[in-house]
Amino acid sequence: MVVVQNLLSSAFKFRDGQVYLAKSTQALPIRWSRTLPDGCRPSTLSVKLAPSGRWSVSLLVDVEIEALPKTDNQVGIDLGVTSLLTLSTGEKIANPKGFKAKYRQLRRAQKSLSRKQKGSNNRHKARLKVAKVHQEITDARKDNLHKLTTRLVRENQTIAVEDLAVKNMIKNRKLALAISDASWGELVRQLDYKCDWYGRTLIKIDRWFPSSKRCGNCGHIVDKMPLNIREWDCPNCGMHHDRDINAAKNILAAGLAVSVCGATVRPEQSKSVKAGAKSPSGTEAET
Known part of the structure; x- marks a missing residue:
């Protein structure tokens, strides 16, 4: 507490x-x-x-934050677990997996805590050791996210991301730990307020937009795209795609369409909105 x-x-x-x-x-x-x-x-x-x-x-303190110089750079971001971010430029940013790095140390500290008598001074010391490991994990994660989001905001005028329903996604017990460790919600939150500070545009794409299943070359949408498929060929035009890079490019294209015409990407379902507007509730269809 x-x-x-x-x-x-x-x-x-x-x-x-x-x-x-x-x-x-x-x-x-x-x-x-x-x-x-x-x-x-x-x-x-x-x-x-x-x-x-x-x-x-x-x-x-009350201070006026100066907007950054405008740039022509635009980027789409696909959030993931193996690669924390995949950019539409083709760059993949590795996930540091801070919890996994400290898992053994945390496990030893928690086992030591469980052996201590409740109410004893030794138990209090053991509790502090567990709390310090959790603090190290949190500090490392926040430091990485702040450096990453600051870099993205400085380099790009327009940033497009998916509006993920993280709270619903972590209900999947097989992915809950990996998603929580990636901290997608905190990453998007930081992008949101930093874009507002520095005069950048953050566009959130509707979570139902089929960014991974859509061919970035011809627009064909495949019926299914299991998570174990990382590369695929479009059955319509034959274009070979890296799953994450293709998704990031589609997210950028959808974000620019929303920004320019103000319309939704999928009129029959989509409710894509710019950052700051309220988004509909629901679960994520794909990652």
């Missing part, structure tokens, strides 16, 4: 780059992750205590 305490400006002071809580003569020994913009003074301070025992401080 994360303990959060929000403090208004009357409950703390910010002086000479240091934070003083009310009734405290000593400045908080903060290791800053970034410096505050010049001329900005925090209006609200949040103090958090994580289960791992780590304290963190967040400062809220």
Whole structure:
């Protein structure tokens, strides 16, 4: 459980780059992750205590974010498990699989915790060790996603992604761990607000759009596309496709169609929307 305490400006002071809580003569020994913009003074301070025992401080400031210079680059993104992202440019970005990397360490820590007597000091120490491993997994995942999304926003003016129903997809017990570790929802969330900050356009394609089953060359849609098929030949035009790259290209094409004409990609079913608009509920038909 994360303990959060929000403090208004009357409950703390910010002086000479240091934070003083009310009734405290000593400045908080903060290791800053970034410096505050010049001329900005925090209006609200949040103090958090994580289960791992780590304290963190967040400062809220009012600052105008400058839009990035416009570019002609556009990209479609297909989300996956083996490759976290496949771009319409043909680039595949590997999934770091942070949970899998720490699985053995976490398993040992949890087994040690299970042997400790409830209410004992040793159990408290063992619980902290488990929490610290979870914290390391979370930190590594967020760091990777922030670097990745910042790069995509800086390089591209228009970004098209699928509007996945992640909460419904993780109900599949065989894929739940892999999908949760990939953290698709957090990735799209970061793209959403960063595009809003820096003057970029994020377009979410309807989750029912057949991006993987559609031939990017002639538009033919095959009846079935099992997940074990990673490459396929179009039965109509004979074009050879990499499943993920073809899907990313189709997502970009569908996103541009929505952006230009404002219409849905599949009028009979689709409800493709730009980022920020509410999307219909449902489950993902394909990945």
